[in-house]
Amino acid sequence: MKQIHLSLIRFVLFLACFQGFAKDYIVTDFGAKNDGITLNTCSIQKAIDFIHEKGGGRLVFESGNYVTGSIYIKSNVTLQLDYGATILGSTNPFDYIKDAKIGWMSMIFAVNQENIGITGKGTINGRGFITANNMVSYIHRGVYTDPLKYDRPNETNRPQNIYFRECKNIVITDITLRDPGSWNQTYDQCKNVFVNHITVDSKSYWNNDGIDIVDCDGVLIKNSYFDAADDVLCFKSHSPDFICQNVVVDSCVGRSSANGLSLGPYPAGVLKISK
Numbered sequence: 001m002k003q004i005h006l007s008l009i010r011f012v013l014f015l016a017c018f019q020g021f022a023k024d025y026i027v028t029d030f031g032a033k034n035d036g037i038t039l040n041t042c043s044i045q046k047a048i049d050f051i052h053e054k055g056g057g058r059l060v061f062e063s064g065n066y067v068t069g070s071i072y073i074k075s076n077v078t079l080q081l082d083y084g085a086t087i088l089g090s091t092n093p094f095d096y097i098k099d100a101k102i103g104w105m106s107m108i109f110a111v112n113q114e115n116i117g118i119t120g121k122g123t124i125n126g127r128g129f130i131t132a133n134n135m136v137s138y139i140h141r142g143v144y145t146d147p148l149k150y151d152r153p154n155e156t157n158r159p160q161n162i163y164f165r166e167c168k169n170i171v172i173t174d175i176t177l178r179d180p181g182s183w184n185q186t187y188d189q190c191k192n193v194f195v196n197h198i199t200v201d202s203k204s205y206w207n208n209d210g211i212d213i214v215d216c217d218g219v220l221i222k223n224s225y226f227d228a229a230d231d232v233l234c235f236k237s238h239s240p241d242f243i244c245q246n247v248v249v250d251s252c253v254g255r256s257s258a259n260g261l262s263l264g265p266y267p268a269g270v271l272k273i274s275k
Helices: 002-021 041-053 128-140
Strands: 023-026 035-039 057-061 064-068 077-081 085-089 105-111 114-119 123-125 160-165 168-173 176-178 185-188 191-196 199-202 211-214 217-222 225-228 233-236 243-250 253-256 261-263
Touching (some): 023 041, 041 077, 077 085
Parallel strands (some): 057 077, 085 123, 105 160, 114 168, 123 176, 176 199, 185 211, 191 217, 217 243, 225 253
16 A cells, blocks of 8 residues: 555656646637636637647636536646636536447546646536436437436436546546536546545436546545535446556545445456455
8 A cells, every 4th residue: 555655646746747847728718718608618628639739738717617518638638727717517418428438428538648637726517417307308309319217317328527538647636526417527447546635516416426436546535525415435347357456545524325435336347455
């Protein structure tokens, strides 16, 4: 366990130094509006792409409300949410991508990227209750196909707030995550994940977890508060080719309407637990 702490500390210090020299870019300079009405998906994605192509930096969201559908973070880009800034999920389910590789919807994706993060005192609000019920309406009208078990859309057809897959060197600090349409934040087959001092209010709809760690290697979750309708800390394996290992949870508080700690439930892979 000392080894994992040292490895993650070295990574966090490296990323802090990188961010200290990285340039800040203001999202409104790319045309995004903080009025809580304008759909900013294209503007935010263009900003991320630009920063990535320039070698990296922080995309800063100043105080205000920024509506978006699905966006993809790319290598060496950090989303910085200043105090008073909120990224609001669109309430239109058709503004979200169901990623072909992952098979899930999410507001914020990252796939096969490195040195990425979401930081600051701001908020990510999925507005999941409204979005999920809008999806139910579309399914009843026959414009979206879903089994609709118990009159709920399948978990994969409702947006999470964050889904990172096969990424390396991730920092999630200080933010508030709230009201996802499905699970809340998933880190899947990722390496070196540092989560510190976040607040999670995840009880707007069914299946709202606190945090899902899937087949990851090297995870440190510290000083965070979770309030979840479903599982708070959920460690899983989705693949027989990977395991979930080297995970430390330190000084966290959680409240759950289901399980405070969930191991599984998928039998395909292996969860390795050390004392």
